[in-house]
Amino acid sequence: MELDAAQNPNPEPPISAYYQTRAEHHAVVSSDWLDHAAAAASLPDAHADADAAPPPSPGSNGGGVIEEFNFWRRKPEAAEAVAAIMALAAVIRSSRATTMMELEIELKKASDKLKSWDATSISLSAACDLFMRFVTRTSHLEHEKFDAAKSRLIERGEKFGEISLKARKTIAMLSQDFISDGCTMLVHGYSRVVLEILKLAASNRKLFRVLCTEGRPDRTGLRMSNELAALGIPVKVLIDSAVAYSMDEVDMVFVGADGVVESGGIINMMGTYQIALVAHSMNKPLYVAAESYKFARLYPLDQKDMTPAHRPIDFGVPIPAGVEVETSARDYTPPQYLTLLLTDLGVLTPSVVSDELIQLYL
């Protein structure tokens, strides 16, 4: 508790909801984190509840979206984007709108609410945008009756979970060409897509070795190494600062992404930028595995040019009062340090991302 007191001189950055999801899904290993999080999160949680609870459908379903979203995002297999789209589909289902226009407005409200509820999650807002775009496009198809269109939207929304799983499978398949026998790859943090890739490669009887970073402070890398070891893949765990030291034995770097931005760069767990710089200076390819629904309409100009997602950091020892702690959970890696993006749309160069986004939104 004294640790908490030590950190709380600057309590205004609460733990982002986005980070909570990550922590839950990625089953952060340390029990001390849980204690810590419970203590630290009680305040912002109440905050979030207070946000979500008061408007329990005063006419609209605004409050429902967030509950629905929270319900879905607790499912371990569901990505945040899936939860968002499920929540929006639920809005359509319970909507009493009778025209497409009404439905669209209602949906827009719900999606704005969802987005503002957690401004830090990129895939959440990207998925909302994507679904809204889909709705608009569908409503422009004049041939459909309203009820038919509505049920089609709901059906497509609810299928999105499958689409997301399928996307992961596609990416895993595409990436197999990149993994050759005897190669060593470096992975950073826990990413479901990267895990899927390595799983498939292992089941294809490829022989390779994986170096896992520890992924401080929530030790997501340890989770990754557990899973890989269970698959019988030779794994070595590094502390995050040993990346440059071990880079010469690495043949390629695989990372996931929280979001892929318009420049073709990625926003990912803290430390990715560092790894990308090291890999670039040692001429090692860096591959990003990301589902296409993570493509977001953002254009960060530098590291600080995005909504920061904060997380608690346990230093093991109390931090003296007055010492600031950098609690940002992720960084931005510019496109020139990425070799290729492995997405369900195919293997893309970073510049394709903006092309796809422009095609969709213009």
Place this chain on the structure above:
Amino acid sequence: MPDMQPLISDFVLKLKRRKVEGSHAVARQTAELLRSVVSQHRMGSTNQAAALADAIHAVGEHLIAANPIELAVGNTVRRVLHIIKEEDISFTAVGIEGLSVTAVSDDECDSGNDDLPTLSAAVLASHARNALRAPSLQTLLDDIPVSTALSHSSSSAGDSDGKTGDKSLKTRKLKHDVIAAIGDLIEEIDTCYDQISEQAVEHIHQNEVILTLGRSRTVKEFLYAAKEKKRSFRVFVAEGAPRYQGHVLAKELVEKGVQTTVITDSAVFAMISRVNMVIVGVHAIMANGGVIAPVGMNMVALAAQRHAVPFVVVAGSHKLCPLYPHNPEVLLNELKSPSDLLDFGEFSNCMNFSTQDGTPLLNVANPTFDYVPPKLVSLFITDTGGHSPSYMYRLISEYYSADDLVVRQKSTS
């Protein structure tokens, strides 16, 4: 197609023995062979396009396996597969429209059609187009089952049309269209030089110094075109060891009245500071914008980058390959005979296999190709205009359909 077999195996043999080389010749002959395969193909009554594609696939596998280095073979096979798909879809779209017109004309049929109540012919056609195009964010949320439903409905449409009578006419139409489209492809391969060299004056300016390595027909035509437009410029030709094709190019340029200087390959770095632009031809353009080029090209590209000289690649679209160079140092290269490098008579005693444990002390490696990564290439000039390396994926998604990319892997697995 028993009557096609000798032709195919003849071409396979030619490829294997390296009797046909060079992407232009290979692409052209592959296209011609595939055209005759299509014309010899007997069309069944159902699912004609799929059967045709299978036939092309079977032949294509053989051809690609015969000489995997000649990427133009695979490119042409994929182009033809894409053509078949395109023709099939435009064909079924017309078919469905016809169907819906008849459905509208008698109302009972319209109300009885419960299978696809909400989707009109236009939607189906647009979905079919989407299925053909590379997947994109636009279509991510679209119904995937619809496209499979389409393949059912299209085949059933074909069936019902077949029953109504003019089946033979329709099959002949599809086949005819495919053959015509392959004919266009062949013409495109032939005329790519003209298309590319038309752009020469936009890139070569008065009194510039151009450097090139070896000999490429595309480069030659490009330089000729600039000369014909009364541009005066100078050309440095690196001779392109060990085949010394640069000498041939130098002779050809001089005949056209171009100021030409021959240099050795190793002098490229020394001369590059006097050069305004490097223009080279390549063997293949990969999907990431990197190129497979005659050996020595990477050195030229590095020298050009060091002195910030634009490195321009001229290539016809048949050289555009939808594959990624996963491991370029190992894959996609060919080691030629050492006789290019040294005279066996002089070195025969070094190559004595009887000494030691049967391995000679002297080894000779004579690789044909270099891989130049995309960041060293400034510009691609193809028959469709100038493009940056990062734009190559776009051309590829235009020319090839996404599910054909793995022609080669299917054959191995």
